[in-house]
Structure formats: C-alpha cells, structure tokens
Amino acid sequence: MDMPGDQSVAAKAAWPLIWPRKLNQIPKEVFVSPGLFEAELKTIFHGDIWHPVAHAAELPNPGDFKTFSLGRTPLLITRGADGKINVLVNSCTHRGTQVEMCAAGNRKEFECPYHRWAFEISGELIGCPGMSEFSPDFDKSRYGLARLRSAEFLGVVFATMGDNTPALAQWLGEDMIRAMKVILGDGRLKLLGYQKVRYQVNWKAYNDNDGYHAGLLHTAFRLLNWQGGKGAQFMTENGHMSIMAELQPLRNVGFLKDPSLITFKGQDPAKRASVLELFPIGVMVKHLDTINIRFAIAHSHDCTEVHYAYFAHQDDDEEMLRHRTRQASNLLGPCGMISMEDASIFQRIHIGSFSPGVAEFQKGVKDPYALPVDVAQNDETGQLPKWEYYRRLMNFQRAEI
Ligand code: FES
Ligand SMILES: [Fe+2]
Structure with a gap:
C-alpha cells in the first residue's frame, strides 16, 4: 500500500488535525468527529484494505445468503448454485433500491420489490417486467448486482472496494x-x-x-x-x-x-x-x-x-x-x-x-x-x-x- 511520508502530508491530509509528537498520545478528537468519519469511509472502509465480511460456515448451502455492510455500503453475500461465495452490493442496478432486507436466509433468486427486477443468487440479472419497452441499447448481461473483489482464507471471506489492494496473504x-x-x-x-x-x-x-x-x-x-x-x-x-x-x-x-x-x-x-x-x-x-x-x-x-x-x-x-x-x-x-x-x-x-x-x-x-x-x-x-x-x-x- 502506498504510504506517503510526512513531508507531503500537509496538502493531502484528509482532515485538519495535528497529531501529538509522542507516539503514545492519541488526540481524543478522532473518536468524536463526524467529518473525520467521512474521510475514513473513503480511505479505509472503501480503500485498499481487506475486510472480513463472512465465514463460509455461515452460508453452508447453495442459495444461502447474509446481509452486511462495508462502512455504509450494503452487501449481499451469497453462496451460488456453483458452491462459490459471492460478495455483491445490495443495491438494485435499476434505481438503487436495497434488494434484500433479511439478515440471513436461503433463496432461489432475489427480487427487487420496486419494479420486480429478478437476480440470480450469484447476482446476474434474470429479467425485468416490460423489458421489451426499455431503451434499445439495454443489455441485460451488464445489469447484474455489482460484485466486490473477494478472497478466502480458512473459510473467512474477505472483501475489498479498493483497486490496488495487495494479495490477501501479503496483507495478512x-x-x-x-x-x-x-x-x-x-x-x-x-x-x-x-x-x-x-x-x-x-x-x-x-x-x-x-x-x-x-x-x-x-x-x-x-x-x-x-x-x-x-x-x-x-x-x-x-x-x-x-x-x-x-x-x-x-x-x-x-x-x-x-x-x-x-x-x-x-x-x-x-x-x-x-x-x-x-x-x-x-x-x-x-x-x-x-x-x-x-x-x-x-x-x-x-x-x-x-x-x-x-x-x-x-x-x-x-x-x-x-x-x-x-x-x-x-x-x-x-x-x-x-x-x-x-x-x-x-x-x-x-x-x-x-x-x-x-x-x-x-x-x-x-x-x-x-x-x-x-x-x-x-x-x-x-x-x-x-x-x-x-x-x-x-x-x-x-x-x-
Ligand atoms: S429499483 Fe429495483 S426494480 Fe426498480
Ligand atoms: Fe474488554
């Protein structure tokens, strides 16, 4: 991960805060600042870092799912018919509605309630009511639920939203x-x-x-x-x-x-x-x-x-x-x-x-x-x-x- 040195930080600092000289002192402001949290969402929770989001044992069977969040990004974690675990974004590719509300369960497919677009357990779009009247360039294969990069170690499923996150073994x-x-x-x-x-x-x-x-x-x-x-x-x-x-x-x-x-x-x-x-x-x-x-x-x-x-x-x-x-x-x-x-x-x-x-x-x-x-x-x-x-x-x- 890119770790800039202290010389360059003044212009790039995510939040205006000067850190104490001693390494054993932490400014209390970092625990209570709403603005700092917004910067942390970008840099940490949506940055080049792996986050544990599930264990395979929570989803033992095809069709099993659980919902979770990465910062404020809602996740839908599923085990597909092929047995693989998918870390999807729980937001309909039509108008952005949260697709699944339950904490966990088993489904044959997911259906967004707003206009009833239906998605495979692994996230692909199955079909939409009235699709013949959609814009001429509408391509169903491009409207699956967004997928996060994921990796597994000892059954723990890690996900990342960063583009430059290192390999999981290196990060651990x-x-x-x-x-x-x-x-x-x-x-x-x-x-x-x-x-x-x-x-x-x-x-x-x-x-x-x-x-x-x-x-x-x-x-x-x-x-x-x-x-x-x-x-x-x-x-x-x-x-x-x-x-x-x-x-x-x-x-x-x-x-x-x-x-x-x-x-x-x-x-x-x-x-x-x-x-x-x-x-x-x-x-x-x-x-x-x-x-x-x-x-x-x-x-x-x-x-x-x-x-x-x-x-x-x-x-x-x-x-x-x-x-x-x-x-x-x-x-x-x-x-x-x-x-x-x-x-x-x-x-x-x-x-x-x-x-x-x-x-x-x-x-x-x-x-x-x-x-x-x-x-x-x-x-x-x-x-x-x-x-x-x-x-x-x-x-x-x-x-x-
Ligand atoms: S927002 Fe999901 S079907 Fe319209
Ligand atoms: Fe404790």
Whole structure:
C-alpha cells in the first residue's frame, strides 16, 4: 500500500488535525468527529484494505445468503448454485433500491420489490417486467448486482472496494496467518449462532482492545488467570496485532456453582488464548473452547455494530457442541460473564472524548518517541503500531515539538 511520508502530508491530509509528537498520545478528537468519519469511509472502509465480511460456515448451502455492510455500503453475500461465495452490493442496478432486507436466509433468486427486477443468487440479472419497452441499447448481461473483489482464507471471506489492494496473504502477513490458524484450526467450522449489538462508540475505540484492561475491568476474567498466564503480542506495520496467551482457569471458584463453564476440553495442551485484531475492525478470538469471529460495521462516528459469530469445528461430537455453545453464550460477547463491561466502557469513552486533549497509552511504554519492540501480554503498547499506521494512512502530520 502506498504510504506517503510526512513531508507531503500537509496538502493531502484528509482532515485538519495535528497529531501529538509522542507516539503514545492519541488526540481524543478522532473518536468524536463526524467529518473525520467521512474521510475514513473513503480511505479505509472503501480503500485498499481487506475486510472480513463472512465465514463460509455461515452460508453452508447453495442459495444461502447474509446481509452486511462495508462502512455504509450494503452487501449481499451469497453462496451460488456453483458452491462459490459471492460478495455483491445490495443495491438494485435499476434505481438503487436495497434488494434484500433479511439478515440471513436461503433463496432461489432475489427480487427487487420496486419494479420486480429478478437476480440470480450469484447476482446476474434474470429479467425485468416490460423489458421489451426499455431503451434499445439495454443489455441485460451488464445489469447484474455489482460484485466486490473477494478472497478466502480458512473459510473467512474477505472483501475489498479498493483497486490496488495487495494479495490477501501479503496483507495478512505470516504472524497473522499463524494467529488465524490457532483460532480457526483448519477452518472447517460449523456456525453455532450470533450475538448482535450496536455500541454507541467510534469504531477506533471499539477496536482499541488492549491486554492491560482484561483482568482489571473484567472482574470475572480473573477466573481465567489472564495476568498470571504467559503470553506475548505481535504487531504488523499495516495495523494488525495479536495477543497469544496461556489461560489457567482457577479450580476453586467461590461464586461459580458449576466450574465446567470455564473448563478446557480442546486438544491444545497450552490452553492458549488468542486475540487477533485485523485493521481496521476485524476481530477473531479463541478463549478456552470458544471460537468467535466479530464482524463489525462502522456505521458512523458514534455507532459501531458488531455481530459476534460463534463456531464449532465440523468434527465435534454432540458433547463438544453443547460445551462450546454453553461456553460461548455465557463467557464472551456483549453479555458474556468475562466481557460484558466493555459496552459500558465504550459508551463512557465516547462521552469522555468530547473534551480537549489526548488519550494516553502508558503500560509498557519504554520510549514515547519510538514504536514498541517487545510487548508483554498485559501491556497496552500493542495498540501503538496500529495507531501509527492509521495516522500515516490518514495523512495526519505530527507536531514539531
Ligand atoms: S429499483 Fe429495483 S426494480 Fe426498480
Ligand atoms: Fe474488554
């Protein structure tokens, strides 16, 4: 991806904002500015970046579909009769009406309600009422639903609206490919279900998920002995990061009548937990036996919608399926025992950010003028390379002093 240097940024800056000189300070204005969000739509959500939009296990059969959004662009993701997944724009090629309203389902074809143009599951236009009276140059084959470039890895479907997005493997990089394998295994998954929520927060605050807060904000997270576990963080220059940790669930838990909720039944002897954050807001998590992909939509500067999708492995037996379902629905997500406080903090970050000044990162900072090299599991410095990538992408110039 083209990354212009600081010298050229003044003329090109997407939004008039001077960035602090220290790398561990983030101007709070970036969390609350509606105008900045419009610039982010162009540069990030519709730019040369891959966005996870689905997992193949959400669409196991021909005719299956789900609706989603990339920024404000509505998507219709389908599995065609040929078994291939299509990432289409959910906008009729006639007058632009949203074609499909349901969150998910199975159809033989899509019919736009306005003038009843009909589309194949794979997006081609089948026919239109009154077509013999259309303009003489009307060519049906040119009116299929618009299609985004897409690519798949371990069943995760990525899409991009950019013209110069690099190959998916290059964009992910080796560390993130490894992290995806830890979380998803061979990628042959089975969908267990969803929790869906809208947070009143900017997408950048939603995704500022650091290893520092886990055992401090989330009281029940202490059941997993996060702070006592071993682990490390890995970051890439293009804004991705992963935390790999060893969880050691406590044995005698006073308030938890049934400790089987936090047992580990999988094959990984390290009982590892892995959190993967792909720039800008793609998140995958494995805690104990919970496998979770968080498909997020940045609706506006103050609204981020997250679809927490939970999965099992296709080869799981009935007992493992029950265990994963129970653990997923009780432990993680917006109402999960170990993470429910996030929603409240997101809203309070949003309220607090309507004030001058900067958000500070301190835990793990050795040099405020340089990016971190070694980051411990419970440091917050793992977020800083992502912020630096964001700053450069948006062409914000650093203050001189
Ligand atoms: S807008 Fe879809 S058929 Fe007219
Ligand atoms: Fe959290």
